[in-house]
Amino acid sequence: MLTAESxxxxxxxxxxxxxxxxxxxxxxxxxxxxEERRQTGTVPEERCLTTEVIEFVANYLGIPPVAAYEVATxxxxxxxxxxxxxxxxxxxxxxxxxxxxxxTANYISRKLGIGLGETTPDGKFTxxxxxxxxxxxxxxxxxxxxxxxxxxxxxxxxxxxxxxxE
Amino acid sequence: xxxxxxxxxxxxxPQGSTVIEAAHSIGTYIPHFCYHKKxxxxxxxxxxxxxxxxxxxxxPACATPVTDGMKVxxxxxMARNAQKGVMEFLLINHPLDCPICDxxxxxxxxxxxxxxxxxxxxxxxxxxxxxxxxxxxxISAAEMTRCIHCTRCVRFTEEIGGFQEIGMANRGEFSEILxxxxxxxxxxxxxxxxxxxxxxxxTSKPFRYSARPWExxxxxxxxxxxxxxxxxxxxxxxxxxxxxxxxxxxxxNECWLSDRDRFSYEGLNSEERLRVPMIKHGGVWHxxxxxxxxxYVVKGLNGVSADHGKDAIGVxxxxxxxxxxxxxVQKLARAFGVNNIDHRLRRSDFRGDEAQQGVQWLGSTxxxxxxxxxxxxxxxxxxxEQPLLxxxxxxxxxxxxxxNVLHYAADELLTRVNAGxxxxxxxxxxxxxxxxxAVLGLKEGSTTTLDVSAIDVxxxxxxxxxxxxxxxxxxxxLGNVAQHHPDFSQLLMLAQxxxxxxxxxxxxxxxxxxxxxxxxxxxxxxxxxxxxxVTAGLNAREMLASPRKAYVLxxxxxxxxxxxxxxxxxxxxxxxxxxxxxxxKGQGLLDYADVLLPIAPFTETAxxxxxxxxxxxxxxxxVRPLGEARPAWKVLRVLGNMLGLSGFAYxxxxxxxxxxxxxxxxxxxxxxxxxxxxxxxxxxAATAGLIRAxxxxxxxxxxxCRRSPPLQLTAEAAAPRAxxxxxxxxxxxxxxxxxxxxxxxxxxxTLPVAVDNRxxxxxxxxxxxxxxxxxxxxxxxxxxxxxxx
Ligand code: SF4
Ligand code: FES
Ligand code: FES
Numbered sequence: 001m002l003t004a005e006s007x008x009x010x011x012x013x014x015x016x017x018x019x020x021x022x023x024x025x026x027x028x029x030x031x032x033x034x035e036e037r038r039q040t041g042t043v044p045e046e047r048c049l050t051t052e053v054i055e056f057v058a059n060y061l062g063i064p065p066v067a068a069y070e071v072a073t074x075x076x077x078x079x080x081x082x083x084x085x086x087x088x089x090x091x092x093x094x095x096x097x098x099x100x101x102x103x104t105a106n107y108i109s110r111k112l113g114i115g116l117g118e119t120t121p122d123g124k125f126t127x128x129x130x131x132x133x134x135x136x137x138x139x140x141x142x143x144x145x146x147x148x149x150x151x152x153x154x155x156x157x158x159x160x161x162x163x164x165x166e
Numbered sequence: 167x168x169x170x171x172x173x174x175x176x177x178x179x180p181q182g183s184t185v186i187e188a189a190h191s192i193g194t195y196i197p198h199f200c201y202h203k204k205x206x207x208x209x210x211x212x213x214x215x216x217x218x219x220x221x222x223x224x225x226p227a228c229a230t231p232v233t234d235g236m237k238v239x240x241x242x243x244m245a246r247n248a249q250k251g252v253m254e255f256l257l258i259n260h261p262l263d264c265p266i267c268d269x270x271x272x273x274x275x276x277x278x279x280x281x282x283x284x285x286x287x288x289x290x291x292x293x294x295x296x297x298x299x300x301x302x303x304x305i306s307a308a309e310m311t312r313c314i315h316c317t318r319c320v321r322f323t324e325e326i327g328g329f330q331e332i333g334m335a336n337r338g339e340f341s342e343i344l345x346x347x348x349x350x351x352x353x354x355x356x357x358x359x360x361x362x363x364x365x366x367x368x369t370s371k372p373f374r375y376s377a378r379p380w381e382x383x384x385x386x387x388x389x390x391x392x393x394x395x396x397x398x399x400x401x402x403x404x405x406x407x408x409x410x411x412x413x414x415x416x417x418x419n420e421c422w423l424s425d426r427d428r429f430s431y432e433g434l435n436s437e438e439r440l441r442v443p444m445i446k447h448g449g450v451w452h453x454x455x456x457x458x459x460x461x462y463v464v465k466g467l468n469g470v471s472a473d474h475g476k477d478a479i480g481v482x483x484x485x486x487x488x489x490x491x492x493x494x495v496q497k498l499a500r501a502f503g504v505n506n507i508d509h510r511l512r513r514s515d516f517r518g519d520e521a522q523q524g525v526q527w528l529g530s531t532x533x534x535x536x537x538x539x540x541x542x543x544x545x546x547x548x549x550x551e552q553p554l555l556x557x558x559x560x561x562x563x564x565x566x567x568x569x570n571v572l573h574y575a576a577d578e579l580l581t582r583v584n585a586g587x588x589x590x591x592x593x594x595x596x597x598x599x600x601x602x603x604a605v606l607g608l609k610e611g612s613t614t615t616l617d618v619s620a621i622d623v624x625x626x627x628x629x630x631x632x633x634x635x636x637x638x639x640x641x642x643x644l645g646n647v648a649q650h651h652p653d654f655s656q657l658l659m660l661a662q663x664x665x666x667x668x669x670x671x672x673x674x675x676x677x678x679x680x681x682x683x684x685x686x687x688x689x690x691x692x693x694x695x696x697x698x699x700v701t702a703g704l705n706a707r708e709m710l711a712s713p714r715k716a717y718v719l720x721x722x723x724x725x726x727x728x729x730x731x732x733x734x735x736x737x738x739x740x741x742x743x744x745x746x747x748x749x750x751k752g753q754g755l756l757d758y759a760d761v762l763l764p765i766a767p768f769t770e771t772a773x774x775x776x777x778x779x780x781x782x783x784x785x786x787x788x789v790r791p792l793g794e795a796r797p798a799w800k801v802l803r804v805l806g807n808m809l810g811l812s813g814f815a816y817x818x819x820x821x822x823x824x825x826x827x828x829x830x831x832x833x834x835x836x837x838x839x840x841x842x843x844x845x846x847x848x849x850x851a852a853t854a855g856l857i858r859a860x861x862x863x864x865x866x867x868x869x870x871c872r873r874s875p876p877l878q879l880t881a882e883a884a885a886p887r888a889x890x891x892x893x894x895x896x897x898x899x900x901x902x903x904x905x906x907x908x909x910x911x912x913x914x915x916t917l918p919v920a921v922d923n924r925x926x927x928x929x930x931x932x933x934x935x936x937x938x939x940x941x942x943x944x945x946x947x948x949x950x951x952x953x954x955x
Pocket of ligand 1: 312313314315316317318319320343362363364365367368
């Protein structure tokens with residue numbers, strides 16, 4: 001279900017913990033699985049974690065599937081619902097909100113023609129609202145595909161960013 | 167020891183106790199939901215907040231260790247305010263509809279809300295709703311909105327059940343308790359989460375909405391389903407058993423019950439219950455009255471004995487019967503002149519009968535067994551035979567016990583196995599001989615009279631030997647499979663030798679709730695009550711192998727309960743008369759019996775079960791017998807009188823018990839697994855073909871659980887398949903799931919084949935005691951698999 005490369009990455013994580021503590025590697029293993037799906041998926045449904053993938057990861061680590069499911073559903077960054085090629089998470093917590101975070105979210109929303117939590121029909125963009133990313137000083141901020149933080153997202157900056165992603 | 171003060175009371179408690187434990191030890195109640203003495207501490211409900219002097223804020227009593235000089239107030243303003251606040255939060259999302267909740271009347275949340283909550287809610291906003299979940303046929307999780315997320319159920323499956331089957335998904339307000347998607351909860355002890363759930367989120371599916379707790383009376387009883395003898399609270403209403411709950415007994419079942427103990431009661435009022443005596447005339451069954459039926463029985467027995475002699479009669483009794491019933495049936499048989507009596511229907515090896523010195527038992531108490539530092543399980547499907555013992559051993563392993571196994575499959579025990587030998591049954595004697603040889607090597611100067619010179623010691627045998635030798639206390643236990651094994655006496659002899667050399671205790675985890683009682687009562691061909699000498703008769707196997715003219719069956723369906731069901735049914739069919747005392751009119755009995763006498767199951771009669779640890783537990787009937795059914799001891803008493811035998815004038819079950827156990831004598835003096843010396847044959851019979859591993863499925867073991875609809879709906883009760891190792895499947899050229907014809911003797915059955923790579927090669931795991939496999943032969947005999955049509 002996962003590629004040999006992903007499994008090798010998971011093995012590396014597992015090796016960091018004592019032999020009978022594979023459970024400790026569940027977060028990394030799920031992250032690696034999700035990353036593979038994001039890279040290889042061609043439609044939103046293929047870019048998120050499914051119960052099959054979670055069960056596979058759990059069995060690979062030798063832990064109960066429901067234990068992996070608990071972790072996968074607890075943390076926001078594990079996508080459990082279909083996502084676009086580019087997942088944009090805008091921070092709308094208070095410090096960001098005071099400096100235009102909500103406007104940023106609304107601007108993107110209008111520009112892409114989708115509401116918060118939605119995906120464009122072409123499966124390219126998903127827009128989400130996020131909690132404080134610990135970068136309040138750079139507000140308004142957004143996170144692209146979990147890994148890349150974009151600061152000072154004024155309308156101009158957003159236009160530029162979206163153009164890059166075309 | 168630490169000195170502390172709770173609500174002004176001074177007490178000393180051991181280091182490491184928590185405040186809640188200290189308070190409970192002096193009878194001070196602290197409200198709680200998530201805390202449970204058998205589970206890890208989660209401290210997530212916050213109901214147990216108490217005031218501790220010098221602490222700036224209330225502390226959770228369940229998670230606060232006591233310190234010397236601590237002063238705790240459980241009822242101060244601060245504590246009460248905190249508890250009230252927590253209760254208000256808990257009730258925010260909890261439906262306030264107790265009148266339509268199945269838990270109403272026995273709900274911890276309801277009770278504590280009355281005790282610690284406000285009378286009105288200030289909450290005006292929307293409440294959350296959680297969709298119901300499917301946890302299988304035993305547990306209802308239809309109202310998960312009621313869940314307060316104490317995670318007791320989650321911790322139970324993980325910590326006691328051994329495998330986390332329930333989890334808490336999502337976060338915060340969206341948290342939900344669920345099994346993994348598409349899975350049900352399949353643990354053999356899953357029903358305990360119903361007791362654990364402090365609210366009406368997890369309830370008993372079979373019992374739901376059938377009664378209110380305050381309508382039920384609580385009666386004590388003892389489970390007949392395995393050798394443990396779990397203590398039960400049977401709840402009844404208007405003469406009917408409504409449900410079964412555990413009666414806490416730390417020495418036996420703690421506060422748990424296996425699902426079999428808990429849900430078997432649903433079979434008590436089955437359609438198949440025999441309610442009136444029945445006689446078969448010209449192949450047609452007629453209902454009749456007791457007098458006619460008993461006269462018919464007497465005529466039948468006298469007739470057969472006149473025509474063919476007493477030896478033409480055989481008595482087969484079930485170890486699920488009570489001590490008193492078994493005592494009376496053997497007394498009746500022997501007084502009538504019949505010596506063929508046995509309760510060991512699933513046994514195949516009786517070579518140890520002469521060598522046996524006492525009543526075979528566990529060899530220790532349950533507590534001693536689970537505190538042994540090294541345990542060797544020989545031939546046991548532990549989790550299915552004794553689910554709660556398996557759970558207890560799992561806890562023992564967590565505390566450092568080394569668990570070793572000799573079996574034909576590396577079954578998932580949900581715990582760490584120190585060393586395991588997986589071999590087909592015919593290789594077990596040599597394998598255990600290997601352990602013996604390794605022990606001899608480790609124990610300098612030790613000798614044995616058995617000739618172990620030709621045996622190879624495998625690496626695992628050496629590890630098992632080392633584990634037994636090095637442990638400060640060790641135990642060897644022969645499970646049900648070993649007891650049914652054709653070399654049982656040899657395995658027992660070897661266990662004895664290894665025990666002698668290592669100091670390990672050895673014994674059997676007995677099959678039924680009264681297996682030990684059956685031996686004490688003398689329901690054996692060569693031993694009378696309490697081991698008295700008797701004229702030897704035929705054992706169960708012999709009685710069926712060379713058919714008798716008449717059989718008396720006590721509480722048994724031989725087609726499900728015998729080692730070789732094919733042979734047993736043939737013997738029944740060939741007999742002139744088959745007299746069955748039974749609580750059920752199963753199809754088999756209807757086919758081969760000639761008269762059916764309705765007797766009471768354990769819930770409808772007083773009696774005694776002696777558990778595998780030799781614990782004598784008497785109980786009373788909790789409801790009246792159904793229909794015309796009567797307690798078997800009364801039926802046997804009347805039969806004794808009608809046959810003109812003396813000594814059957816009993817007024818009560820206590821009288822019979824007193825006579826059987828020689829009132830006042832110490833039962834334990836009769837318990838002994840010691841065999842006088844017996845030769846052991848270590849050669850492994852060369853078998854080209856396959857050997858059947860005929861296991862008794864957990865929910866088909868006895869007449870009651872066989873008829874419990876909820877148990878029959880579980881995955882465990884699914885129709886048998888022929889399980890083989892992948893390599894065997896390949897040799898046969900079959901695919902998984904294909905229909906396969908299993909042949910034993912001159913009968914065959916067709917069923918699906920399945921792969922289980924934990925099995926030893928050369929073994930076909932194929933359950934007995936199921937209607938689809940009744941046509942087959944011996945549990946551990948040769949079997950042939952052929953491609954199905
Ligand atoms: S279902 Fe019951 S036991 Fe499980 S977490 Fe919810 S309230 Fe607790
Ligand atoms: S509030 Fe937006 S990053 Fe902290
Ligand atoms: S009982 Fe202490 S926090 Fe739940």
